[in-house]
Amino acid sequence: MKKVKKYFKIFKINFSNELMYVINYVSTFLFFGVVLIVFSQLWRAIYSENPVIEGFTYEKMIWYFMYAETVMLSRFPFVREIADEIKSGDIAYRLNKPYSYILYYYSKFISSSILKLFLNTLVGITILTIAFKGYPMPLIGLILGFTSAIIGLSIHFVFHFFIALSAMWFEDNTAFLFVYSKILLTIGGLFIPIEMFPETVKIIANALPFKHIIYTPATIYINGAENFLKLFSAQIFTLLILSVVVAFAFEKSKKRFNVNGG
Amino acid sequence: MKVLKAKNVNKYFKTKVKKSGLKESFKSLFNPQYIDVKAVNDINLEVEKGEIMAFMGPNGAGKSTTIKMMTGILFPTSGEIEVLGLIPWKKRKELSYKIGSVFGQKSQMWFHLPPEDTFDLMADIYEIDRYDYKKRVKELVDRFDIGNLLTIPVRKLSLGQRIRCEIAVSLLHKPEIIFLDEPTIGLDVVVKNQIRELIKDLNKKEQLTVFLTSHDVGDVEKLCNRVIIIDHGKILLESTVSKLKREYLKNKILSLKLEEEYIPKLKGVEILKHKGTGIKLDLNTEECSMKDLLDNIVKNTAIVDMHVSETPMEEIIQNIYTGSGKNEKGEKIL
Numbered sequence: 001m002k003k004v005k006k007y008f009k010i011f012k013i014n015f016s017n018e019l020m021y022v023i024n025y026v027s028t029f030l031f032f033g034v035v036l037i038v039f040s041q042l043w044r045a046i047y048s049e050n051p052v053i054e055g056f057t058y059e060k061m062i063w064y065f066m067y068a069e070t071v072m073l074s075r076f077p078f079v080r081e082i083a084d085e086i087k088s089g090d091i092a093y094r095l096n097k098p099y100s101y102i103l104y105y106y107s108k109f110i111s112s113s114i115l116k117l118f119l120n121t122l123v124g125i126t127i128l129t130i131a132f133k134g135y136p137m138p139l140i141g142l143i144l145g146f147t148s149a150i151i152g153l154s155i156h157f158v159f160h161f162f163i164a165l166s167a168m169w170f171e172d173n174t175a176f177l178f179v180y181s182k183i184l185l186t187i188g189g190l191f192i193p194i195e196m197f198p199e200t201v202k203i204i205a206n207a208l209p210f211k212h213i214i215y216t217p218a219t220i221y222i223n224g225a226e227n228f229l230k231l232f233s234a235q236i237f238t239l240l241i242l243s244v245v246v247a248f249a250f251e252k253s254k255k256r257f258n259v260n261g262g
Numbered sequence: 263m264k265v266l267k268a269k270n271v272n273k274y275f276k277t278k279v280k281k282s283g284l285k286e287s288f289k290s291l292f293n294p295q296y297i298d299v300k301a302v303n304d305i306n307l308e309v310e311k312g313e314i315m316a317f318m319g320p321n322g323a324g325k326s327t328t329i330k331m332m333t334g335i336l337f338p339t340s341g342e343i344e345v346l347g348l349i350p351w352k353k354r355k356e357l358s359y360k361i362g363s364v365f366g367q368k369s370q371m372w373f374h375l376p377p378e379d380t381f382d383l384m385a386d387i388y389e390i391d392r393y394d395y396k397k398r399v400k401e402l403v404d405r406f407d408i409g410n411l412l413t414i415p416v417r418k419l420s421l422g423q424r425i426r427c428e429i430a431v432s433l434l435h436k437p438e439i440i441f442l443d444e445p446t447i448g449l450d451v452v453v454k455n456q457i458r459e460l461i462k463d464l465n466k467k468e469q470l471t472v473f474l475t476s477h478d479v480g481d482v483e484k485l486c487n488r489v490i491i492i493d494h495g496k497i498l499l500e501s502t503v504s505k506l507k508r509e510y511l512k513n514k515i516l517s518l519k520l521e522e523e524y525i526p527k528l529k530g531v532e533i534l535k536h537k538g539t540g541i542k543l544d545l546n547t548e549e550c551s552m553k554d555l556l557d558n559i560v561k562n563t564a565i566v567d568m569h570v571s572e573t574p575m576e577e578i579i580q581n582i583y584t585g586s587g588k589n590e591k592g593e594k595i596l
Contacts, residue, residue, distance in 0.1 A: 006387045
């Protein structure tokens with residue numbers, strides 16, 4: 001129990017830390033508002049000829065996009081912090097404490113991300129409710145989508161931790177970060193749900209784990225309990241597999257620490 | 263009882279090398295060349311329980327690499343290290359419950375939150391029982407006089423206040439050994455002395471073993487029983503601080519005001535400065551005793567005023583770094 005408690009405390013202390021500067025999120029909210037308005041207009045134009053595309057009505061599409069963007073904006077950036085720690089050797093000062101380095105960062109990441117997720121969801125729902133008066137907000141989807149988004153963000157954490165670890169081999173790992181973020185934007189299902197992709201791309205997107213970061217939570221959000229167990233268990237399975245791989249990679253890469261100086 | 267042992271420890275790092283110029287840059291792209299940098303070269307040392315040991319050396323000497331191997335963060339290329347009976351890199355987590363560390367230039371506290379939050383977090387990280395934690399915090403707060411700082415965000419604390427809190431936090435879990443890496447760096451004289459007194463006090467009351475690295479000779483002089491000087495990964499000198507002083511403080515600096523102008527010409531006396539009846543001498547007491555020098559002077563003129571000082575410890579250490587340190591027989595040891 002004590003082993004778990006320490007990570008919960010890191011979660012709590014980081015949450016307090018984030019709350020000190022919650023005002024900094026205002027710029028994200030403004031960006032979010034602008035993006036929602038721009039894309040709702042764009043989709044309105046696309047839907048002007050067809051009321052339903054691949055099972056998505058215009059309203060459903062807007063709510064999907066709102067939640068996908070919410071998850072996307074809730075990611076807490078930490079790659080640079082870890083990469084800098086690895087390059088400067090400061091990682092040494094974190095490793096001499098009785099906790100797991102990966103779980104230390106995960107606790108920090110997930111606590112900041114949950115706070116952001118909560119606030120972004122609130123902002124997104126408020127904007128869309130005002131813009132589409134009378135449209136029923138998916139309440140069950142809200143709870144299930146939030147749960148799925150936490151798992152999605154955890155999968156994202158694992159990918160980002162991999163990229164951060166690459167600093168052991170590469171001086172500059174920004175290219176990996178760039179490619180990864182573009183994958184999320186495209187086949188990750190941020191702008192368009194996977195159902196709307198051409199057949200071949202759909203097969204590829206469905207086969208890759210990236211869909212569980214944004215697409216799965218946004219789909220659960222709009223569909224509620226429908227297919228929830230199937231989607232959620234696939235998400236959990238992906239997270240487990242990736243976690244084992246990252247833990248193994250981290251243990252192996254420890255021998256590469258090249259902390260000169262002093 | 264020996265709490266820390268290192269035997270024939272080596273640590274090599276592979277470093278990429280490249281000659282200057284664009285052509286060499288292209289060459290290096292396809293045929294990279296590496297050299298082994300010996301960060302630590304055949305180090306042997308032992309530390310007794312309750313000892314305050316200084317580990318000194320210029321930048322890049324291998325001090326931090328050695329500490330990182332002792333705390334289990336780095337694997338040595340070869341050799342053996344045992345800290346509190348554990349092999350650090352094999353039992354890093356187990357060892358971390360028994361040791362503490364403070365790195366003067368790094369902070370383990372949360373910058374935007376008050377120190378109280380870090381204390382609370384560390385209590386859970388080190389799995390300290392709530393009752394013991396409260397008792398220990400009270401003890402440390404009183405000893406370090408940080409009661410009024412606990413609720414102020416760390417970013418608002420002065421460096422001296424922060425270091426006091428850092429050391430207190432690192433002692434929360436009652437470590438048996440504490441590694442202090444430049445704990446007094448950047449502090450003013452008053453705070454430096456305060457920190458030194460606190461470390462001394464803890465060493466006495468808790469039998470805490472202190473392994474200290476510092477560039478500040480004052481830390482060594484005022485705190486440590488023993489000193490190890492390292493450079494280029496090799497131990498240059500291992501000695502007790504008192505022995506070091508005794509062996510290297512053979513020279514005395516004399517500033518004299520004489521009644522009449524006079525320059526003593528004796529073996530072992532070097533004239534550093536001379537202006538009218540004022541004279542500054544460097545006396546090597548092995549070659550000429552203080553008595554002989556003063557006898558020589560008073561035979562020729564009277565002494566109006568006199569001041570004697572020793573070679574600063576800083577200079578002694580610098581001489582050892584630069585290779586001009588000598589042993590008892592006057593032979594170079596470096």
